[in-house]
Amino acid sequence: xYSECVSTSERLIESTRELxxxxxxxxxxxxxxxxxxxxxxxxxxxxxxGKPDLALAAIRRTAEEMRAVAEGVLGGPGTPYERIKxxxxxxxxxxxxxxxxxxxxxxxxxxSEELRAPVDETIGWLRGRLAGIVEExxxxxxxxxxxxxxxxxxxxxxxxxxxxxxxxxxxxxxxxDAGVQGLLALLSPGRDRSSRTSxxxxxxxxxxxxxxxx
Amino acid sequence: xYSECVSTSERLIESTRELxxxxxxxxxxxxxxxxxxxxxxxxxxxxxxGKPDLALAAIRRTAEEMRAVAEGVLGGPGTPYERIKxxxxxxxxxxxxxxxxxxxxxxxxxxSEELRAPVDETIGWLRGRLAGIVEExxxxxxxxxxxxxxxxxxxxxxxxxxxxxxxxxxxxxxxxDAGVQGLLALLSPGRDRSSRTSxxxxxxxxxxxxxxxx
DNA sequence: GTCTATAGCACGATAGAC
DNA sequence: GTCTATCGTGCTATAGAC
Numbered sequence: 495x496y497s498e499c500v501s502t503s504e505r506l507i508e509s510t511r512e513l514x515x516x517x518x519x520x521x522x523x524x525x526x527x528x529x530x531x532x533x534x535x536x537x538x539x540x541x542x543x544g545k546p547d548l549a550l551a552a553i554r555r556t557a558e559e560m561r562a563v564a565e566g567v568l569g570g571p572g573t574p575y576e577r578i579k580x581x582x583x584x585x586x587x588x589x590x591x592x593x594x595x596x597x598x599x600x601x602x603x604x605x606s607e608e609l610r611a612p613v614d615e616t617i618g619w620l621r622g623r624l625a626g627i628v629e630e631x632x633x634x635x636x637x638x639x640x641x642x643x644x645x646x647x648x649x650x651x652x653x654x655x656x657x658x659x660x661x662x663x664x665x666x667x668x669x670x671d672a673g674v675q676g677l678l679a680l681l682s683p684g685r686d687r688s689s690r691t692s693x694x695x696x697x698x699x700x701x702x703x704x705x706x707x708x
Numbered sequence: 709x710y711s712e713c714v715s716t717s718e719r720l721i722e723s724t725r726e727l728x729x730x731x732x733x734x735x736x737x738x739x740x741x742x743x744x745x746x747x748x749x750x751x752x753x754x755x756x757x758g759k760p761d762l763a764l765a766a767i768r769r770t771a772e773e774m775r776a777v778a779e780g781v782l783g784g785p786g787t788p789y790e791r792i793k794x795x796x797x798x799x800x801x802x803x804x805x806x807x808x809x810x811x812x813x814x815x816x817x818x819x820s821e822e823l824r825a826p827v828d829e830t831i832g833w834l835r836g837r838l839a840g841i842v843e844e845x846x847x848x849x850x851x852x853x854x855x856x857x858x859x860x861x862x863x864x865x866x867x868x869x870x871x872x873x874x875x876x877x878x879x880x881x882x883x884x885d886a887g888v889q890g891l892l893a894l895l896s897p898g899r900d901r902s903s904r905t906s907x908x909x910x911x912x913x914x915x916x917x918x919x920x921x922x
Numbered sequence: 923g924t925c926t927a928t929a930g931c932a933c934g935a936t937a938g939a940c
Numbered sequence: 941g942t943c944t945a946t947c948g949t950g951c952t953a954t955a956g957a958c
Contacts, residue, residue, distance in 0.1 A: 642889070646893070685854070
């Protein structure tokens with residue numbers, strides 16, 4: 495309940511963000527938003543044109559935030575493999591799923607060009623960012639030359655997005671962690687034959703446990 | 709519209725299956741089901757206790773069907789790697805997503821033990837089936853000994869489930885295909901150093917294009 | 923076994939007072 | 941800028957005729 499010292503439109507956006515994450519677009523009603531924001535009908539229709547308009551504002555903010563968080567990890571220190579590993583192992587509320595990715599399963603979001611756009615842009619940006627890092631690793635010899643940046647990037651992102659599905663199906667984040675570990679094992683520089691020409695595999699990769707235990 | 713020569717309860721279940729796939733549980737109303745099945749309110753409440761009961765019947769049938777289709781590919785001929793590859797490349801209506809996986813994003817499905825159960829069982833079965841195949845490949849030396857069956861299985865399943873997310877976000881199945889190709893490249897027996905002790909890498913892996921072009 | 927009628931409530935939006 | 945009142949529609953479910 496964002497009934498504190500922030501503006502009403504701010505409370506409306508934040509409440510919508512929460513509900514879109516928890517229940518998706520079709521599962522979120524204006525009434526529920528208003529209750530959570532502790533506001534009346536009039537406030538919502540004063541600040542926004544309706545449910546789609548408010549949802550758009552909420553999705554845009556979530557997208558921006560997610561991009562910033564991802565960049566914080568992907569733009570951090572370390573070799574390409576280490577940065578991808580850091581992205582995969584970053585702390586996550588696994589059972590809540592991805593606030594952006596989940597919207598792709600929402601029929602009304604997919605049906606609307608406007609609502610889908612920020613989702614598409616965010617995921618597209620992430621794919622490109624990861625692809626660049628993979629290419630970087632390839633030039634440096636950390637990844638094999640037979641690997642394609644866009645393809646590996648897609649596999650990495652898909653493992654995360656699909657990991658949420660496995661976790662939510664079983665009601666436990668363990669399946670998410672397993673998938674991430676599997677992908678990391680496959681990506682591990684020490685495993686790749688063709689990269690050995692340029693860089694010898696580092697000392698035996700210490701097995702890392704994911705942070706998501708919630 | 710299942711208004712042909714099948715029974716009313718059959719039409720109700722089939723209509724519900726379609727709508728759950730297209731719009732999810734919260735996005736599907738009894739009214740929409742009845743219209744598609746060309747049936748009246750009374751028929752539905754005669755054959756089923758209500759929306760959750762009808763949805764359960766629909767989900768169970770979809771789960772059964774999906775298991776059969778998967779087993780058809782995973783239980784087919786070929787080495788473990790080839791069977792996993794066949795599973796990943798099997799024809800899919802990518803933009804429609806997974807009729808079982810999508811339900812994990814539905815708040816009312818996750819909130820209900822009954823509705824989540826068939827989803828959990830199906831995904832759990834697939835994970836186990838894939839894990840067994842990976843272990844098989846490990847014993848045969850097709851996969852490296854450092855790989856874990858459960859982990860690779862989870863990564864494979866997650867890539868598929870997450871691939872749907874990427875595809876639907878961009879409105880094109882290309883991202884799904886890219887992720888699958890990336891994972892196949894990583895899994896490729898020819899790439900694994902540690903497996904070379906037992907089996908030499910086969911002749912250069914012919915690059916395969918996915919069947920999903922819809 | 924299927925139909926229509928009706929219930930009570932929530933949906934998304936508008937109007938107009940304050 | 942926020943409120944309450946009201947709209948017309950659709951939701952999930954029940955009742956009872958045929």
